[in-house]
Amino acid sequence: MPDDRPDGAYAPDQQNPDTPVYDRPTGGWGSLEGITRTIPAARPSAVAAKILKDLNKPGGVMCSSCAWAKPAKPNTFEFCENGAKATLWELDRRRADAAFFADHPVSELRSWHDHDLETTGRLTEPLRYDPETDRYVAVEWDEVFATIGQELRAMDPQEAVFYASGHAGLEASYLYALFARAMGHQNLPQSSNMCHETTSVNLLNYIGTPVGTCTLEDFDHCDAIFFFGQNTGSNSPRFLHNLQDAAERGCRIVTFNPLRERGLIEFANPASVKDMALGNSTEISEKYYQVRPGGDVAVLAGMMKCVLEAEDAAPGTVLDRDFIDTQTDGFDDTVAAVRAADWAEIEHHSGLPRAMIEEAAGIYMSSERAIGIYGMGLTQHVNGWLNLGMLCNLFLMRGNVGRKGTGISPVRGHSNVQGQRTVGVGEKSAHMPGDKLAELFGITPPDQEGLNAVHACEAMLEGRVKAMISLGGNLVRALPDRERMERAWSDLPLTVNIATKLNRSHLAPGKTAFLLPCLGRTDEDVQEGGPQAVSMEDTMSHIVASIGHAQPPGPQVMSETAIVARMAEVTLDPNPRLKWREWTANYDLIRELIAQTFPDDFSGFNERLFEPGGFYRGNPAREWNWKTDTGRAHFTAPTTLSALGLPPEGEDVMTLVTLRSNDQFNTTIYGFSDRLRGLSDREVVLISPQEMERLELAEGQEVSLVCAVEDGIEHTAAGLKVTAYDLPPGTLAGYYPELNGLVPLSYHEKNSQTPAYKGVPVRILAA
Template sequence: MSDDDLNHSATSADPDTPHAEGASGGWGSLKGIARILGEESVSPVALRILAGQNKPGGVMCPSCAWAKPAKPHAAEFCENGAKATLWELTRARADASFFAKHSVTELREWSDHDLELSGRLTDPLRYDSEADRYVPVSWDEAFAEIGRELRAIDPEEAVFYSSGHAGLEASYLYALFARAYGHNNLPQSSNMCHETTSVNLQRLIGVPVGTCTLDDFETCDAIFFFGQNTGTNSPRFLHPLKRAVERGCRIVTFNPVRERGLVEFVDPQNPIQMTVGKPTKISEEYLQVRPGGDVAALAGMMRCIFDRDDEVGDIIDRGFIGEHTEGFDAMEAAIRSMDWSDIERQSGLTHAMLSRAADIYMQAKNVIGIYGMGLTQHVGGWLNLGMLVNFLMLRGNIGRSGAGISPVRGHSNVQGQRTVGIAERTASVPLDKLRDLFDIDPPQQDGLNAVHACEAMLAGRVKAMVQLGGNLVRALPDSRRMEAAWPSLRLTVHVATKLNRSQLVPGQVAYILPCLGRTDRDEQDGQPQVVTIEDSMSHIHASIGSAKPPSERCRSELAIVAGMAAATLPSSPKLHWDAWTRNYDLVRDLIAATYPDEFHDFTARMPTPGGFYRGNAARERQWQTETGKARFTTPDTLTALGEEPVDETMTLVTLRSNDQFNTTIYGFSDRLRGLEGSREILLVNRDEMARLGLEEGERVTLVSAVDDGVTREVAGLAVTAYDLPNGCVAGYYPELNPLIPLSYHETKSQTPAYKGSPVRIVPKGA
């Protein structure tokens, strides 16, 4: 196969399809922020909060989990972080009069964007089914009925879900509430994105998180990206990437979509580059791998490394491999037996392309492997990740400075919530310490993750769903089936800052409880409180809100969790819900007592610039696996797809625009892809359009090709020519979530296969 045989190349995009004209960052980012400033009615305090965002003494961004440097920039926020903050600081209010005016049935017809545009929630609300409206209720009434409903069911019939928003203090109490009540049903938003990481990195290198810190980006020689869209999902990451490139670091990117942030970047804080300077080219090689083809791409590069080692020797770090790993021989034999024609077919890349990438790896002393959901959200996500670990370990690039593996997490505290106990898998939770500290009898069996909870709901085994943040109905796979099942629940509770789709499918008893946002001032008994979050590099940061809350009736997430717990559980001399609400330092003391190695002197270390590091055993080459060794993975296939596409089947990749965060839609501009307006589109390359007989702008229906007796389809998608590999299509999350079967998920963690599900295109009238 030659480069000319492919519908894309390693270095250039298809110029005839939509694409961004400018680099990531620059004036485009500033215009994006300005648009939100113009649309939202924000208070003057917003600019002051942005000025201190992600800095000591300020608020930690409510958007992504990227690290916060000890020496921050003048503006340590990105376009999407600013959007999230301004979105939260709106003056618009979804108050009691709003809900008196609009029925739930009417609100279901609103778009996701318009629902959140209605403003901040101000009052605790109870659903009145006769009026089909949410009506105000007192906090005492809400807590009392929620407690009665939870006590009336078996604890195993309740699920306590959390998004990645709540701080460590509220999260710790939420997990304690669940276990004191009697279950481990604690699914979390990571179940939909990086649970592949949590489960499989633990198995491979003994930790459930990445091994890198920000300092590693100052000394790495090469960075390999897999399935991560930095420009949209973590734009502050572009600053250390720019510095790395300028000092000579080489970057190679594998992604089916050419994302502008990893092509070139203009620093909005550099006046020269913003005016007369040139953009910084980020990726030296940009390889548009087929969806699911990362296994083959990594195998091809490893094959090149083995061949070079055979020729010249001293390429593979056999000292590291012999001392620290197991399974190398079987893995090596499997890679050497692979045929190059199969590697090229499955990856969609040529031998020459993969050889160039492998040369960059072999010439670098220190290499970091970065990945996002493009690697994890596949049926074979475990194999994708295992192959990346293999690749890095060949030259000892895990467990030393300037090197390592680094998943880029999404929501701001999604990793931290797992750290302090929001986990359905009991192996990661010190249940014995909880027993001793609180005189409770926590259940020993694993609880339900998001997929298992949904399966149990469909089977009638779940009766209550409590949601600490998030928009779960919209975020789930098989979302239409799940939305239809939701009203069968006896109890639904939503702790939220704004209105979203999930609240509009109430259970028989349903509450919306308005909470403070990250940016809001949190005072308890007149004393200001601080919350903490963990970034994606295992550093713990204090976050201090300063905006006036949208209503005196809003309560902190911690206060709401404690209020529900106190109303549900019998009184106990060791469960001090009221005292913990009044003073968050007491909760941090409990976290330190439960996890002393990582959180000792918690409150004292909390103000550390750049956060305090809670440590990482694999970074010290201490492998906390079953055998005490890091594990090589032996591949038995060259694709991470559950099944190879056949006939007219295509592989669906779902995308987020740069005008959204998870299910929050800020607007309808996907500027960094050159797409504007409707989100009801289907991206296909021109060769595939011709093969399938499709025309630009033609309306089609996309149908799931998983044959399980359920019909799943999304109609009315406009065909849009776009630069993608053959055999795949792309469209927006969450609009295309109805096409992903609940059962179609990563094998070992049940992470939904949002980046690699089989579909068919049905033209209108067919």
């Protein structure tokens, strides 16, 4: 990869005029048009208008899309384009029932696009895979549970894996975590393993908390916000309301990202009469720098050098020495490593000239209160640990953690991915206190640490896993090394998928395989004890209640809580303290158990359940109570200036960044347009015009990508169209999950095993 930008290349803080661009603001009329296009595809029920009106408000449904916070004083319309699409998608009136599967063998469905699988509609009855006819066929619930119980009881507990997506509420998630441990294992991988596990593992080491330190109130008081690798416009659009307010009161927003994402450039509020009628919009980022993939370490090292140089010039005026001396350790070693970093290397790895990094550092130093925001562009790297450590370093230098208007804030993806971990869904003993489980239920929880997603997949390939239970999600499609994993899934003795709609993971059935329909967030959940509410945790650590209002898609559809409880009941030996049926009848009883198991976080759970905006479960780092091994926040000395695990070597090796479009949520594809990037095709590889010329590629040319990691396995993706786009040199981009197969299972973040989807070394081969 060349060290410098080719002659005639665009500056890394300007739009390349020769590439596609969406030239309208994020939000505005474009957002409404995007929602409108989803309506005929999803064919939602008549209750949709009521649910949307009350979405993310007390007494309403909490959005099943992202985990952004729910304000205590909501807007008239407290939903975004993504949330509306997710809601309409779940309210689909079409039905994927036994008659549908009778007409479509699994081998045929494998040829369908992910989008088309989900447009078959809601699942309505329990199904069992019949290998003789290659079809899912209807089965009675009693047979489902009897068979699952028989299969699980017959195996060593360590041979079972219980996966959870971020959809299920705290109630079902708690029972799921309890079920696994009562069975005798902690193999509880979760969707966080695919995205923000780098945060859960490494932030805990640095500042003693596995989650972000900010609340919504902080965005009303910050002077500057720094974004690293997060695309708000596509992934958490309601956040744009807070950013608009911050920008309009003078908060300075600086963004580092390989792509120029419209959501962090310009926003028009669809709920604002002024913005909609007059065509008004707000500039979000004052400065926007297109950093090279993996270059955040270098950027942060450069900014730290600027801070140190300013302190040298005016001692006692830039660093918060009192905070550093009383609240942190490792500062001197970190300073020595940063001072030793060479500016030429910093510019090379970041792709930014020194003047731009100094400009960003100047904004940081001029701000009394700053917030650091990041997404998977920071976490999905082999050296994601260092990305995060360097971000913490920069903010610790000036005491920008724990004060009003300051903090480090990851923006989590799925609606309850953070909450599931809080109530015990995780592979470590620390995720659920064994002494409490023994006291409450008389069980001896396992002391053997469990398997996360990558480790479970490795065990599956080695034949050490016999059962995969999936509480929601589309794990096979979300994983790296997809082709190998699809084959391994089909060799499993037992697979169970609990889902609302058909997806590609369901098309890799094990030898005994069930597809079980569950209630969605929008559906009424009526149990023996009456209507039930479920709860979840947002990205700001607030617990909120959700009440569904739609008629379930069929009489045989069960709640996730009920399905988990029935599986546990038929698998485990009788225990009078494990009251699965009572808990299913009344979710208040489950919340009481959560409060008893995690009293510091959930005291008075039921009494606080319906607080507007949710109740805050607290964060020790906000109080400078550092739950680390030394009782202090840790500075981290950089060992390299790149987050890439395998820096590109040779002119033909490029770095691939995988993307999500604004017309998808995780692996759910609502449509094929990526409006906010000016694109309309997903089978593409994006590359700058200068790199196209250098590699002698033509617009629309069909190519293949081949992974440059040497692991003895060929990882390829074929049939991609070359498309000119505004990207840094040496960078390619393409869509997730289509390009997951290019990523080896072994190519992941060092400490958390999060797949390195944002920094994959690849070669382009002409067709």
